[in-house]
Amino acid sequence: MAKGAERNPVFNRRMVLMLLGCLLLFGGIFAFKMFGKVMMNRAFDNMPLPAATVTAARVERQLWQQTLSAVGTMRAVNGVEVTTRAQGVVKRILFDSGQRVEKGDLLAELSAEPEKAQLDVLEAELRLARRDHDRIKALHVRGVTTDAELDETLSKLEQVLANIRVQREEVEKRTVVAPFSGRLGIRRVDLGQNVAPGDPVVSLQQMNPIFVDFYLPEQALSQIKVGLAINVTTDTYPEKTFPGKVSAISPRIDNASRNVLVQATMDNPGDLLRPGMFADVTLDLPGRRALLVVPRTAVSFSPYGNAVFVLKKDPDGGGLIAHKRFVKTGEERGNLVEIIEGVQEGARVATSGLLKLRNRGPVRINNENEMPVKLNPRPGNS
Incomplete structure (x- = not known):
């Protein structure tokens, strides 16, 4: 027991020294890394920003036709649904869907045998009424018949003529004709279909x-x-x-x-x-009205205000510096935007790479791949 007790202080002393050495070693590594980060951040803070490459255009004054x-x-000048005017069965269809027709062209016919037969009866009555009237008229000239008999035959003749006109209209209702010249749509009826008045x-x-x-x-x-x-x-x-x-x-x-x-x-x-x-x-x-315009790509649109980047020479270094300017925009045509206020005529503005720009940041202009600016652009693949 006495010997074990004598070893404990030595063991404890070695353990403490080992722990202190590890602490110094890891602390030194940590301190070195922290020192490196601090120096790196200082280097980045003092490093000048690289110039952003953009395309640029001038603010131009143009004359625009006033438009609304x-x-x-x-x-269509005339456009209708051609419908039936009578009850009947579709007997003939004389058109194709999408066909061009002229005014008065016959499009379809409904069965009209009873109506035509009744018209034949009336025409026979017309012939009889006309013969009776002609005979009474001839007799009246010789003084054989009275005026009342002549008027009666004339009235019968006129009644038959009126009935014929009514019956011919009934027969006519069984046909469907084009009310004006134009182009037909899709056929809505079939042969043998029983249709009612007003069916398309x-x-x-x-x-x-x-x-x-x-x-x-x-x-x-x-x-x-x-x-x-x-x-x-x-x-x-x-x-x-x-x-x-x-x-x-x-x-x-x-x-x-x-x-x-x-x-x-x-x-x-x-x-x-x-x-x-x-x-x-x-x-x-x-x-026409005169106005200032810039390409639409030069304007950065946002809820709190629209802005452009005006490119000016750096008075210290001689390069170009981007200055952010809020503008009031107006009418848009094609890929041009009207500038109501915010920049002056002739100012040079960035037209691409706006996301890379910072206020008072350096820029470099490269217009080799500049997009054409037109009032009425027509893409080749449209």
């Missing part, structure tokens, strides 16, 4: 010329008039522009929206435009 924009809907047979649309209806705010009422030019584009034919002219302006302002309905007429060769088609309408107003 709206969305519209195509409407086929739709008929007159599409050349064609109307486009659109709404404009009441504030524009003093600027618009019949005869102003319009241009229409559609999602169906994005590469085409269809011209037209304002043909009518509604005399009434809508109570709910405070908009006025405007109608324009356009030529539609080839029936490219169809009734019900969505349309983007641009109405050209008289006169």
